[in-house]
Amino acid sequence: MAHLVGIDVTVGADGIPRCGWAGDSEGGLARYHDEVWGTRTYDESALFEALTLGVFQSGLSWRVVFSKRDGFRQAFKGFDVARVAAFTQPEIERLAEDQSIIRNRGKIRATVDNARVMISASPQLPVLVRRYASSRKRAPLHLSDLPTATPQAEALTAELKSQGYRYVGPTSVYAFMQNVGVVNDHLHGCFRASDYRSGGHDLSGGHTTSDKL
Numbered sequence: 001m002a003h004l005v006g007i008d009v010t011v012g013a014d015g016i017p018r019c020g021w022a023g024d025s026e027g028g029l030a031r032y033h034d035e036v037w038g039t040r041t042y043d044e045s046a047l048f049e050a051l052t053l054g055v056f057q058s059g060l061s062w063r064v065v066f067s068k069r070d071g072f073r074q075a076f077k078g079f080d081v082a083r084v085a086a087f088t089q090p091e092i093e094r095l096a097e098d099q100s101i102i103r104n105r106g107k108i109r110a111t112v113d114n115a116r117v118m119i120s121a122s123p124q125l126p127v128l129v130r131r132y133a134s135s136r137k138r139a140p141l142h143l144s145d146l147p148t149a150t151p152q153a154e155a156l157t158a159e160l161k162s163q164g165y166r167y168v169g170p171t172s173v174y175a176f177m178q179n180v181g182v183v184n185d186h187l188h189g190c191f192r193a194s195d196y197r198s199g200g201h202d203l204s205g206g207h208t209t210s211d212k213l
Contacts, residue, residue, distance in 0.1 A: 008143045009189035019190045021062075021143070029066050038192055040133065040181030042126040048118060049079040050179035051125075051165075052111050054172040056102045062175075064102070071100030076111065085115035110166040121163040132156050133182050139193035146185050149174045 011017045012025035022033035041047070052072065057065045075095055077083040092112060096105040118125050132152050140146055149170035157173045178185045186192040 008187050017189050017191055019187045032066055037179055038181050038184045038186050044081055045079040047125050048081050050176050054176045055107050055110055055167040068101055075101050081115045081118050085119050087112045114165050117164045128159055136194050139188040139195045141188050
């Protein structure tokens with residue numbers, strides 16, 4: 001059973017402190033928190049996945065979206081950009097009936113369109129993301145300290161929209177930036193936080209203290 005460390009950080013049954021939104025150590029949300037969220041990456045598939053999850057999260061909770069992550073990964077071919085960009089209308093219609101994902105035809109269509117933009121746009125998404133990467137020595141203390149958008153997210157949103165990306169706004173783009181580690185918003189006390197110094201709780205391949213954050 002998890003117990004509170006601070007207002008917004010909990011220690012799971014495995015003894016590891018996490019941002020409270022991740023829940024206990026057993027769920028998929030905790031695994032995503034431990035292994036993906038906040039880990040800086042410029043990998044094309046990882047960026048495409050984070051962008052796509054933001055598209056589908058619009059109007060829904062992250063918990064709903066993360067609960068279907070495996071379904072999304074299968075539906076969108078492991079977020080292989082070229083394969084998704086080649087989807088035809090029949091494939092889009094098939095996904096609109098796929099219960100393993102969120103069956104929103106408009107968001108599915110937008111995901112295919114975004115994949116096509118990722119292939120054709122210049123500068124490409126990894127280059128754009130790299131421009132906005134930042135580091136902080138002190139982690140935010142509470143969830144209430146985290147913004148829903150920033151001037152940097154607004155600037156990146158403007159660039160993405162100018163390239164033709166769909167379902168992107170400052171809030172979803174800031175969530176994307178959090179996901180891919182452009183900013184490390186793990187809370188103070190969490191083992192993934194930028195200022196975490198205790199040994200023995202690094203489940204992310206050393207990422208907590210490397211330049212990936």
